[in-house]
Amino acid sequence: GAGVSQSPSNKVTEKGKDVELRCDPISGHTALYWYRQSLGQGLEFLIYFQGNSAPDKSGLPSDRFSAERTGGSVSTLTIQRTQQEDSAVYLCASSLLPAGGLYNEQFFGPGTRLTVL
Amino acid sequence: SQKIEQNSEALNIQEGKTATLTCNYTNYSPAYLQWYRQDPGRGPVFLLLIRENEKEKRKERLKVTFDTTLKQSLFHITASQPADSATYLCALVGTGGFKTIFGAGTRLFVKA
Numbered sequence: 001g002a003g004v005s006q007s008p009s010n011k012v013t014e015k016g017k018d019v020e021l022r023c024d025p026i027s028g029h030t031a032l033y034w035y036r037q038s039l040g041q042g043l044e045f046l047i048y049f050q051g052n053s054a055p056d057k058s059g060l061p062s063d064r065f066s067a068e069r070t071g072g073s074v075s076t077l078t079i080q081r082t083q084q085e086d087s088a089v090y091l092c093a094s095s096l097l098p099a100g101g102l103y104n105e106q107f108f109g110p111g112t113r114l115t116v117l
Numbered sequence: 118s119q120k121i122e123q124n125s126e127a128l129n130i131q132e133g134k135t136a137t138l139t140c141n142y143t144n145y146s147p148a149y150l151q152w153y154r155q156d157p158g159r160g161p162v163f164l165l166l167i168r169e170n171e172k173e174k175r176k177e178r179l180k181v182t183f184d185t186t187l188k189q190s191l192f193h194i195t196a197s198q199p200a201d202s203a204t205y206l207c208a209l210v211g212t213g214g215f216k217t218i219f220g221a222g223t224r225l226f227v228k229a
Contacts (some may be wrong), residue, residue, distance in 0.1 A: 110159055
């Protein structure tokens, strides 16, 4: 079946502009995560959505970042007034909700490479 | 604050040898520890998961150990192949089962 897809694959924008990044999770996966990966760095947790519960936004670096998940499927990460330090690869992952106390692996998309000039 | 450390220097080994990668963590009591593989330009791919009450987990040529006293995990690839060359990420999951903290990864090069 189809994996996690993200669009666009690359985005170049000018400082101060707003950008929207899209994630289509695997069908049936109710948990969705956003991460940021800067060059040579590990993945930085940004936000996750779990079913119909309130999202965990504890990783969002500033109030310029926001995310929503409509209809429990597609998610959009929005960065307002982009800064050069926002340049990174933004990765989305989805998983099944844990069942019976067992953690479920995350399936990652290919990422969106954001470059802020 | 919570911290995960992986060898920042690349690991170079000869084909057929065993590669051993280290993951150390502080200020955290994870319920699970995972290892992912990441190739250039791609998202990470899940390899193995080990729970806090498990000492060792194996899958084909892969072996993971988890020492919650030392706060360390070792990831072994036996009979390594050039196709194993990639970056390997260690990740910790808390008891809530969702928020995941990743290390920066160790780059592995396997020479033919």
